[in-house]
Amino acid sequence: xxxxxxxxxxxxxxxxxxxxxxxxxINKSFQATVGAQKNRPEAMKYFDHVLHESHxxxxxxxxxxKAKGNKTVGTFCIYVxxxxxxxxxxxxxxLCGGTQxxxxxxxxxxxxxxxxxxxxxxxxxxxxxxxYAPIKSLAVGETTCDAKKKTWEILAKKVNFHVLEVPQKxxxxxxxxxxxxxxxxxxxxxxxxxxxxxxxxxxxxxxxMNDKRKALQKLTELRKNDPPPISGLDALVVMQAALNDxxxxxxxxLNKLNQELEERVKNGISPFVKGTKRxxxxxxxxxxxxxxxxxxxxxxxxxxxxxxxxxxxxxxxNLVSENFNELDKQLDALxxxxxxxxxxxxxxxxxxLENVVKKIDEYKIDGVVHYVLQYCHGxxxxxxxxxxxxxxxxxxxxxxxxxxxxxxxxxxxTRIDAFIERLA
Amino acid sequence: MIKVGxxxxxxTIKLVILDNNNLVNHQIIDTxxxxxxxxxxxxxxxxxxxxxxxxxxxxxxxxxFGFPVxxxxxxxxxxxxxxxxxxxxxxxxxxxxxxxxxxxQGKVEDFEMNDRCAAGTGRFLEVMAATLGFTxxxxxxxxxxxxxxxxxxxxxxxxxxxxVISLISHGENVYNIILGxxxxxxxxxxxxxxxxxxxxxxxxxxxxxxxxxxxxxxxxRIGKKLLLPKEPQIVGAIGAALSG
Numbered sequence: 001x002x003x004x005x006x007x008x009x010x011x012x013x014x015x016x017x018x019x020x021x022x023x024x025x026i027n028k029s030f031q032a033t034v035g036a037q038k039n040r041p042e043a044m045k046y047f048d049h050v051l052h053e054s055h056x057x058x059x060x061x062x063x064x065x066k067a068k069g070n071k072t073v074g075t076f077c078i079y080v081x082x083x084x085x086x087x088x089x090x091x092x093x094x095l096c097g098g099t100q101x102x103x104x105x106x107x108x109x110x111x112x113x114x115x116x117x118x119x120x121x122x123x124x125x126x127x128x129x130x131x132y133a134p135i136k137s138l139a140v141g142e143t144t145c146d147a148k149k150k151t152w153e154i155l156a157k158k159v160n161f162h163v164l165e166v167p168q169k170x171x172x173x174x175x176x177x178x179x180x181x182x183x184x185x186x187x188x189x190x191x192x193x194x195x196x197x198x199x200x201x202x203x204x205x206x207x208x209m210n211d212k213r214k215a216l217q218k219l220t221e222l223r224k225n226d227p228p229p230i231s232g233l234d235a236l237v238v239m240q241a242a243l244n245d246x247x248x249x250x251x252x253x254l255n256k257l258n259q260e261l262e263e264r265v266k267n268g269i270s271p272f273v274k275g276t277k278r279x280x281x282x283x284x285x286x287x288x289x290x291x292x293x294x295x296x297x298x299x300x301x302x303x304x305x306x307x308x309x310x311x312x313x314x315x316x317x318n319l320v321s322e323n324f325n326e327l328d329k330q331l332d333a334l335x336x337x338x339x340x341x342x343x344x345x346x347x348x349x350x351x352x353l354e355n356v357v358k359k360i361d362e363y364k365i366d367g368v369v370h371y372v373l374q375y376c377h378g379x380x381x382x383x384x385x386x387x388x389x390x391x392x393x394x395x396x397x398x399x400x401x402x403x404x405x406x407x408x409x410x411x412x413x414t415r416i417d418a419f420i421e422r423l424a
Numbered sequence: 425m426i427k428v429g430x431x432x433x434x435x436t437i438k439l440v441i442l443d444n445n446n447l448v449n450h451q452i453i454d455t456x457x458x459x460x461x462x463x464x465x466x467x468x469x470x471x472x473x474x475x476x477x478x479x480x481x482x483x484x485x486x487x488x489f490g491f492p493v494x495x496x497x498x499x500x501x502x503x504x505x506x507x508x509x510x511x512x513x514x515x516x517x518x519x520x521x522x523x524x525x526x527x528x529q530g531k532v533e534d535f536e537m538n539d540r541c542a543a544g545t546g547r548f549l550e551v552m553a554a555t556l557g558f559t560x561x562x563x564x565x566x567x568x569x570x571x572x573x574x575x576x577x578x579x580x581x582x583x584x585x586x587x588v589i590s591l592i593s594h595g596e597n598v599y600n601i602i603l604g605x606x607x608x609x610x611x612x613x614x615x616x617x618x619x620x621x622x623x624x625x626x627x628x629x630x631x632x633x634x635x636x637x638x639x640x641x642x643x644x645r646i647g648k649k650l651l652l653p654k655e656p657q658i659v660g661a662i663g664a665a666l667s668g
Binding site: 411412413415418421422 | 498533534
């Protein structure tokens with residue numbers, strides 16, 4: 001695939017030889033993790049394809065769209081309402097980096113002790129290996145952590161940048177602030193697109209995104225089966241594709257996968273045997289390029305059946321109400337849905353705790369792995385509260401604090417293996 | 425039935441032979457740079473019915489010889505309970521990692537393990553002993569000559585080495601430094617113990633359990649008598665053999 005797109009990469013100003021190295025490194029880790037699995041559903045081919053084309057075909061598609069006036073908007077968080085971006089015929093793309101490869105390029109300028117997701121993202125842009133950096137017309141950041149907040153200030157000097165303020169509590173005043181932010185964001189993208197968000201258009205895009213969420217919810221439901229018809233690693237690949245792909249096309253293909261999975265359940269087909277220990281991963285996201293922890297858990301003969309993360313349930317839980325036809329009410333509904341996301345940047349965030357406990361029963365979880373990207377203090381400290389609640393339910397937990405590198409693979413594997421042994 | 429347990433650690437390979445669950449033989453060799461070859465050489469001398477591997481090299485021998493494997497954590501838990509049935513907590517300080525394991529009848533209830541570097545492990549002591557010109561065997565005894573420990577703040581092996589060199593250049597007594605280094609490891613172990621709690625009896629295992637200063641400091645700080653295996657290095661290999 002490299003050669004086919006080399007001219008395009010050159011045209012948008014990428015460092016093509018370095019970018020080829022990046023792709024080779026991502027491909028190597030993909031083959032060692034996702035590609036090494038057995039008995040994968042046929043329909044996963046599409047989602048593998050989305051990942052493989054994320055620096056190729058998808059970029060070409062966005063360049064073609066830009067020529068037609070449909071610009072690309074880069075986002076860094078699931079708090080950014082895609083519905084609004086789509087409603088003015090712009091295209092949202094998640095820009096978070098999941099690869100170790102680019103981190104040294106960020107560390108040339110940024111502190112080492114910030115989270116790998118932020119460093120990886122910046123490193124891709126700095127090293128001219130992110131194809132989205134040069135083609136996007138706007139980047140949308142948010143205030144979910146200090147590292148991001150301060151990073152945006154620096155990036156805003158170079159690129160068209162908008163910051164959404166995500167409040168830290170969920171009181172009435174916070175709803176008002178958030179609702180204002182939604183309005184301001186609407187104005188910003190209307191200006192960028194040169195067209196207005198209409199009630200009619202917004203009701204369409206709300207439906208598009210709800211359909212996408214419903215399909216992801218369905219996939220998650222199917223993982224309730226023992227054994228689940230799909231690995232947690234493949235479900236993660238689907239989620240990673242969700243953050244990159246065109247939503248209608250994505251949903252169509254996910255519905256096909258879900259159909260296949262229903263058949264697999266009927267016929268008892270699974271990559272795992274019945275009774276395999278069931279793990280929930282709770283905490284920080286694993287974006288494209290990062291398959292490390294899911295892969296280690298499943299190589300250790302357990303199966304990840306629920307992801308309580310930003311690349312899991314936080315992305316698709318709760319729908320936006322489709323009951324309104326007036327723009328103001330629709331925007332209220334949008335604000336409501338997004339403010340229900342239980343990010344650890346909120347305090348006291350009891351809703352997250354209640355949700356985790358509920359899912360433990362629904363998905364018959366044997367053990368919880370707290371997944372904390374290094375230097376993510378919110379999620380790290382919040383494990384203490386979750387642990388308290390999980391202890392009451394006699395659910396064993398393991399906290400993993402890690403980055404994207406391979407340097408801790410040895411001890412990490414021992415800790416994960418020992419945790420799974422403990423569940424037996 | 426003859427069962428073999430083999431623990432391929434970062435510094436040494438440990439092998440034990442159990443005959444009808446009685447320990448009849450054991451051997452310890454350096455891991456070296458070719459653990460596979462060394463394992464093969466070690467095993468050549470023995471006939472056995474079952475074998476289980478553990479330690480950092482477990483997947484290597486699983487891949488090449490097809491041996492079943494268990495983690496060091498399960499292995500140390502089982503081995504410690506075999507030697508001391510009253511064991512409820514295991515403190516294991518090995519070459520490259522340190523662990524605290526809470527057990528009940530040989531089953532792991534909870535554990536803590538260092539997750540990244542060699543801070544607070546046998547390797548830390550080895551590097552420090554070399555820096556100060558002692559063998560690892562002498563190092564623990566030297567600490568007994570200390571008057572008053574020096575507080576060592578760095579847990580990182582590399583930073584601690586710089587700190588030690590700086591202390592020496594300030595004329596600090598070398599025995600006080602040695603005691604301080606031992607205390608810094610004990611502090612780290614106690615932080616792990618604090619996270620999961622401990623119950624009596626406590627077994628102290630792994631190569632570092634041979635160090636008299638560590639035995640003394642841990643006993644003082646935990647406030648309980650520690651149970652010490654005769655051969656603390658082979659506890660994991662015993663646990664592996666028992667799984668066979």
